[in-house]
């Protein structure tokens with residue numbers, strides 16, 4: 001049974017999608033079988049893998065409301081070991097519909113219950129909010145990875161996120177673990193970055209990934225080509241750092 005891991009942070013633009021796509025692809029390169037689930041109505045993970053959002057026959061939205069069989073919605077990709085459960089803007093309406101349903105928080109858990117057997121890991125790319133889609137992700141998951149930029153307000157947001165994770169864990173999903181905080185877009189020459197990192201390490205000593213992701217142009221270009229960074233530039237710092245983070249993830253889980 002594959003482990004389900006959510007990449008979550010209610011803040012937008014912190015590197016959730018970049019980390020979900022590139023951790024998933026790196027784990028695939030390391031020989032694992034991966035399902036990447038796009039849970040953001042913006043569908044950035046979907047386009048990052050070169051899949052057109054407009055021409056989807058089925059998406060994760062159909063799966064959440066029981067509108068298709070799980071294997072109908074899964075797309076095989078050209079990347080090693082990597083399958084995709086895509087999303088597009090229809091997911092926004094689905095999130096709204098879910099709220100009215102019974103067991104609104106556990107639809108994703110149910111949808112993935114048999115699908116997960118086909119994979120070593122199911123990676124969930126969450127939207128930038130703590131709404132019903134993120135709640136569904138946390139309820140379905142074995143663990144959470146929190147991508148974080150070392151900025152002034154980051155720690156405040158983190159405290160709020162940790163509180164929410166604690167509440168969901170008590171109420172719905174006792175096995176939910178915090179796998180780690182992954183520092184993204186890191187710049188070791190900025191005092192603010194190093195200060196925030198030091199604070200993070202002080203408050204959450206065992207939780208911060210040793211692998212840090214620096215700002216790297218290849219990482220921001222790759223989605224434009226519809227490929228994970230490994231398939232855009234194997235020698236880039238971004239490729240190496242996400243491979244390192246993927247290996248650390250295998251040790252942490």
Ligand SMILES: Nc1ncnc2c1ncn2[C@@H]1O[C@H](COP(=O)(O)OP(=O)(O)O)[C@@H](O)[C@H]1O
Nearest residue numbers: 012013014015016017018185214215216219220
């Ligand atoms: N390490 C990085 N180096 C350079 N650009 C990055 C890096 N990580 C993310 N980005 C860019 O920052 C923006 C926001 O990242 P994204 O992964 O979409 O965040 P989120 O999913 O949290 O909203 C995107 O344009 C992405 O390409």
Ligand SMILES: [Mg+2]
Nearest residue numbers: 016017040044
């Ligand atoms: Mg995103």
